[in-house]
Amino acid sequence: MDNAEAKKVLIVEDDEFLRSLNAKRLETEGFKVVVAVDGQNAIDLIPQEMPNLIFLDLLLPGIDGFEVLKRIKADEKTKAIPVIVFSNLGQKEDIEKAHNLGAADFLIKANFTLDDVVVKIKEILK
Amino acid sequence: MPKPIVLHWPTIENYAGDWYNMGVLEPFANFSFVNYPSFWAILLIFFVAVFYLGRFWQSRESHLQILINEANLKTQQIQELEKVNQELESKNRELYSKELGLTLANKKLQSLEEAKSKFVSVTTHQLRTPLAAIKWTLDMAAKGQLGTVTDEQKKYLSQGLISTERVISIVNDLLKIDAIDAERADYTFRPTDLVKLISNIIFEFTNQAAIKKINFLFLKPQNTIPLVEMDPDKVRMVLENLIDNAIKYTSSGGKVTIKISDERINSAEGAIEIKIIDSGIGIPSSETDKIFQKFFRASNAIKAEPDGSGLGLFIARDIIEKHNGAIWFENDPGDGTVFSFTLPLHQKKV
Numbered sequence: 479m480d481n482a483e484a485k486k487v488l489i490v491e492d493d494e495f496l497r498s499l500n501a502k503r504l505e506t507e508g509f510k511v512v513v514a515v516d517g518q519n520a521i522d523l524i525p526q527e528m529p530n531l532i533f534l535d536l537l538l539p540g541i542d543g544f545e546v547l548k549r550i551k552a553d554e555k556t557k558a559i560p561v562i563v564f565s566n567l568g569q570k571e572d573i574e575k576a577h578n579l580g581a582a583d584f585l586i587k588a589n590f591t592l593d594d595v596v597v598k599i600k601e602i603l604k
Numbered sequence: 605m606p607k608p609i610v611l612h613w614p615t616i617e618n619y620a621g622d623w624y625n626m627g628v629l630e631p632f633a634n635f636s637f638v639n640y641p642s643f644w645a646i647l648l649i650f651f652v653a654v655f656y657l658g659r660f661w662q663s664r665e666s667h668l669q670i671l672i673n674e675a676n677l678k679t680q681q682i683q684e685l686e687k688v689n690q691e692l693e694s695k696n697r698e699l700y701s702k703e704l705g706l707t708l709a710n711k712k713l714q715s716l717e718e719a720k721s722k723f724v725s726v727t728t729h730q731l732r733t734p735l736a737a738i739k740w741t742l743d744m745a746a747k748g749q750l751g752t753v754t755d756e757q758k759k760y761l762s763q764g765l766i767s768t769e770r771v772i773s774i775v776n777d778l779l780k781i782d783a784i785d786a787e788r789a790d791y792t793f794r795p796t797d798l799v800k801l802i803s804n805i806i807f808e809f810t811n812q813a814a815i816k817k818i819n820f821l822f823l824k825p826q827n828t829i830p831l832v833e834m835d836p837d838k839v840r841m842v843l844e845n846l847i848d849n850a851i852k853y854t855s856s857g858g859k860v861t862i863k864i865s866d867e868r869i870n871s872a873e874g875a876i877e878i879k880i881i882d883s884g885i886g887i888p889s890s891e892t893d894k895i896f897q898k899f900f901r902a903s904n905a906i907k908a909e910p911d912g913s914g915l916g917l918f919i920a921r922d923i924i925e926k927h928n929g930a931i932w933f934e935n936d937p938g939d940g941t942v943f944s945f946t947l948p949l950h951q952k953k954v
Binding site: 591 | 728729732733735736737739740741743744747749772775776804807808810811814815837840
């Protein structure tokens with residue numbers, strides 16, 4: 479895209495196909511996409527990459543999404559980065575927990591198209 | 605010794621015949637009882653003694669008898685008690701084994717229930733992930749984001765997408781259906797901050813409303829709402845259903861309002877009233893009496909949203925009634941619908 483300062487989005491997702499589809503769609507939209515394949519990977523990457531926004535899956539091998547979210551929000555350096563929880567869990571306990579931990583939003587993957595996701599990101603990064 | 609007075613009373617020889625003539629009783633020939641008054645006295649004393657001895661013996665006997673009877677009775681009672689005791693013990697054992705059986709059955713049911721819940725949530729999650737993948741791919745392909753497609757290809761891809769959406773909607777309903785099975789006894793009533801609950805639910809729906817550019821409003825009274833005794837998970841389901849419907853059946857640019865009212869707090873009912881007001885398609889007046897029925901879907905609702913299960917309002921009414929509340933709606937076809945329900949502040953013990 480023509481924007482030299484493309485916004486950077488980190489996608490934390492362990493499912494390879496979902497990750498690649500999401501990345502492809504966001505790249506088409508002109509975002510710079512970084513991916514993490516599990517919780518530990520995300521925790522290592524976030525302070526280095528300092529993305530403008532994070533897409534966070536909840537069920538991840540090893541450290542789960544809730545823990546990643548907790549650590550992002552506990553770190554002065556990263557706590558301002560908006561986190562959109564993007565999961566297929568969607569029980570009220572999960573939504574409430576994510577909300578209380580400081581998630582900017584909670585999207586259930588199967589209930590949204592990637593176009594909806596793009597709208598959402600633009601709205602948050604406005 | 606005083607000289608015996610001879611009285612002409614019959615003497616022994618008159619009575620003893622042969623024995624007397626044989627001389628056996630000769631020494632007693634002149635014996636007459638009458639001549640010995642002391643003998644009579646001794647005899648009298650003897651009889652009296654025998655009489656009293658007899659009585660004493662008799663009374664001793666009857667005392668003994670009473671004691672024996674009592675002892676027998678006691679033994680009998682003890683035996684009876686022992687029998688009752690044995691019966692009780694065996695009943696007790698029976699009850700205990702029944703109780704044990706019940707506890708085991710209950711445990712089994714509980715673990716079945718847990719397994720069911722786990723199954724539903726895991727399956728739902730496991731189903732949703734590949735479904736999301738199919739949905740995203742079809743959506744991107746249909747929109748030409750994965751390369752150029754002809755109009756005909758686009759048509760097929762869109763049809764595929766609609767089918768996928770239908771499966772996703774069924775999977776989503778699977779999670780809700782669990783709630784119908786729950787009895788009132790399974791409800792966990794606790795004092796709940798209704799405003800906080802509604803705010804959380806609104807947070808969930810902001811996206812869905814924003815995508816349709818629906819104006820989302822939350823009105824609450826100025827006074828602080830007291831805590832309402834409810835099962836918050838179940839009431840959440842009611843609110844989710846009603847708000848989801850309101851957004852689904854309201855066209856783009858419309859309005860959905862959630863309003864809490866405390867006007868009924870001081871009435872006999874002592875209830876909080878919640879209204880979900882939309883500017884949507886309404887309910888055809890010919891179908892208003894069926895709207896809370898299981899699997900019923902209004903004809904205009906099917907047209908607007910082919911994928912509903914017809915369970916949402918059925919579940920909602922079930923839950924509200926188990927809270928001793930009421931649910932109803934006011935309808936203005938073409939101009940929107942108002943769904944209202946009440947929740948008593950306190951639940952009566954059943």
